[in-house]
Amino acid sequence: MSAKPNTETPEEHDVAASLREYAKKGINEGIDNKTRLDYYREMVRIRRFEERSLRAYQQGNIGGFLHLYIGQEAVAVGCVSVMKEDDHIITAYRDHGHGLAVGMSMNECMAELYGKHTGCSKGKGGSMHYFAPDKNYWGGHGIVGGQTPLGAGIAFALKYKKLKGACLCFMGDGATNQGPWYESLNLASLWDLPVVFIIENNGYSMGTALGRHSIGTPLARRAEGYDIDWSTCYGHDVYEVRHNVGAALERAHESSRPTVLEIMTYRYRGHSVADADDTYRTKQDIQDYKNTKDPINLFHDHLIEEGIADADTLKQINAEAKEEAEQSAKFAEQSPFPPESDIQADVYWETDNPDERTSEGTLFFN
Amino acid sequence: MALITYRDAVNQALAEELARDPNVFVMGEEVGQYKGAYKVTRGLLEKFGPDRVIDAPISEAGFCGLGVGASMLGLRPVVEFMFWSFCYVAFDQVINNAANIRYMSGGLINIPIVFRGPANGGTNVGATHSHTPENFVANTPGLKVVCPATPHDAKGLMKAAIRDNDPVFVMENTLLYGNEGEVPEDDYVIPLGKAEVKREGTDISLIAHGRCAILCLEAAEALASEHGINAEVVDLRSIRPLDEEAILESVKKTNRAVLVEENKPFCGVAAQICSIIQEKAFDYLDAPIKRVSSIDAPQIYSMPLEKLQIPSVERITEAVLEIA
CATH class of the missing domain: 3.40.50.970 (Thiamin diphosphate (ThDP)-binding fold, Pyr/PP domains)
Structure with a gap:
């Protein structure tokens, strides 16, 4: 067990010093400067994308739910940066950050939010249901905790195929009280599945604070009942995230054992942007986190301090990301909606491949 | 075989x-x-x-x-x-x-x-x-x-x-x-979505799936020997995809249909089949479509009553006699 009590207050935790320490530790040792800069770029791209999508939502171009990842960027970027060829990833509905981190384009992601035919799911999935199986990204799932057995299943398939890969299965702190996760923990440990359950603990299960929705912290400690190794770490530091995910992935690769990793993070926006954000926390709470632990600002200052980049370079990266996000909104606006005939496409493999159909009879009833 | x-x-x-x-x-x-x-x-x-x-x-x-x-x-x-x-x-x-x-x-x-x-x-x-x-x-x-x-x-x-x-x-x-x-001992598959006429008949179509198809076959024998009614039994085998053609072909031949299933009646499979028949073979019907489903309540434990609750040869026969 490598549990680290997360009882420090922001004041006690010297975030800048910790970042400097993790920058040179283990998996982060010897990374070239270009790669370090790429982490910054990826985090910034996610934030600018999310900000632009929020504007599109406020302008009425996006409907439904929009669960923004702003504040949590270092988690997705850090985790994905450690993945190897046969590693896979699945998450819940706050899925834009993971999508961009695995290499989905802003265009396909933004167009999906607009419900356009050029979206990653042709406008059929929406914000909560991004998929990119060619990048080992298996969604994007809308029901809290519903993706956790799927994550165990991906790990099962990798082991069945004798591949040296693992599944990073993301979930929120709210999902830790859903039954299917416990069933998944039992199966994962019983059957030695190479899965890492990553709890992105942003402190709130929708609008209910951690202390009001869960007893017994850290949440990852619940893994002990299943003989699963667990740890906790901060999620504002991309290096610290990499360090901890790297250890979990190594365990999965080398001994085909699961891990529960709880990453302490924070979201700046409501559960979904349509939700009231003033019933369970104050603006000051959000500002306090931003002031002390914003993952992008911290990394920005660190890169400059370490002489990895100058302020102008980082400013340029920001400008490029902003422009890329702006262009993706234009792309989405100009893209066509799916044709009406598309409503019944992609339902069955067979109806999409009529020449290879083996069944007979009626599949659709109109 | x-x-x-x-x-x-x-x-x-x-x-x-x-x-x-x-x-x-x-x-x-x-x-x-x-x-x-x-x-x-x-x-x-x-x-x-x-x-x-x-x-x-x-x-x-x-x-x-x-x-x-x-x-x-x-x-x-x-x-x-x-x-x-x-x-x-x-x-x-x-x-x-x-x-x-x-x-x-x-x-x-x-x-x-x-x-x-x-x-x-x-x-x-x-x-x-x-x-x-x-x-x-x-x-x-x-x-x-x-x-x-x-x-x-x-x-x-x-x-x-x-x-x-x-x-x-x-x-x-x-x-x-x-x-x-x-x-058969050799490798064979039955395509999904293909019904089978398990008993050919001329007077009424009994359309069913699962064990109810077996009950329909028994009922058809009783109807033939006791009432001189020659019932056709269509076993759907597959619900989705659904062999609409087999359903309609049989109804167009016999002009009468009894739909039998163990589902509870509200929104049961037979409700959909009923809708298909009235829409696509309305002019061929000589009588209203009858349905035999489980009696509309949670499943009762008591054994003799459960036998009454689910479809039986007797209930199928009764339904047929009401319209044939």
Whole structure:
């Protein structure tokens, strides 16, 4: 067990010093400067994308739910940066950050939010249901905790195929009280599945604070009942995230054992942007986190301090990301909606491949 | 052709597909060491080993979802429900995930999974263990569902289901497991969505699926010998896809229809078939369509009353006599 009590207050935790320490530790040792800069770029791209999508939502171009990842960027970027060829990833509905981190384009992601035919799911999935199986990204799932057995299943398939890969299965702190996760923990440990359950603990299960929705912290400690190794770490530091995910992935690769990793993070926006954000926390709470632990600002200052980049370079990266996000909104606006005939496409493999159909009879009833 | 039981026919289908395709594996409660709660999977563990015949804990949401996840990566899980009644604790996995992932990914991901097990009442086990959810499943685009009535159909449909690239739900029946029937010894599949006229007739169409098709055959014999009525029995075999053509062809020939199913009547499978017949063969009908379903209440425990609640040869005969 490598549990680290997360009882420090922001004041006690010297975030800048910790970042400097993790920058040179283990998996982060010897990374070239270009790669370090790429982490910054990826985090910034996610934030600018999310900000632009929020504007599109406020302008009425996006409907439904929009669960923004702003504040949590270092988690997705850090985790994905450690993945190897046969590693896979699945998450819940706050899925834009993971999508961009695995290499989905802003265009396909933004167009999906607009419900356009050029979206990653042709406008059929929406914000909560991004998929990119060619990048080992298996969604994007809308029901809290519903993706956790799927994550165990991906790990099962990798082991069945004798591949040296693992599944990073993301979930929120709210999902830790859903039954299917416990069933998944039992199966994962019983059957030695190479899965890492990553709890992105942003402190709130929708609008209910951690202390009001869960007893017994850290949440990852619940893994002990299943003989699963667990740890906790901060999620504002991309290096610290990499360090901890790297250890979990190594365990999965080398001994085909699961891990529960709880990453302490924070979201700046409501559960979904349509939700009231003033019933369970104050603006000051959000500002306090931003002031002390914003993952992008911290990394920005660190890169400059370490002489990895100058302020102008980082400013340029920001400008490029902003422009890329702006262009993706234009792309989405100009893209066509799916044709009406598309409503019944992609339902069955067979109806999409009529020449290879083996069944007979009626599949659709109109 | 060999005379074998429905149970053994399913067993053969599983064994043959396990042997044919290394991506096929069988998973469920008691399927391995215990040889299956109804002995459908006996011998498979010995033949194919614990990596492919997998005993799962009582965690339907967990292992059903695990199966869906594994199928996304190209495996072909055959997941057993000890009873289909237990699917409700895994509903999110089978209805939200198995049915919707292909659609929500814009067709990028396939879910070639089979969920199978018995779905029937009539066994004196009360309301929680007597569900027939084929109507729920058929109401879910993205899913396919079949209800074989004979050993021959059980084997052929099971093999087709395992080879299918979409999620297929196979609903068997504990009261049929011991029934014997002729089953070809060679490799064969029965296409999903193809009904079978199990008895040709001229006076009325009895349209049914699962064990009710067997009851209809018995009723047809009684109607012929006691009332001189020559009933045709159409066994749907598959609910979705549905052989509309076979239904309409039979009704156009006999001009009368009784729809028989173990579903409760409201939004049962027969409600959909009724709608299809009135829309597409209205002018051929000489009498209103009659339905025989389970009596509309949770399944009663008391044995003699449960026999009254589910369709019977007597109730089918009575319904026929009202319109023929």
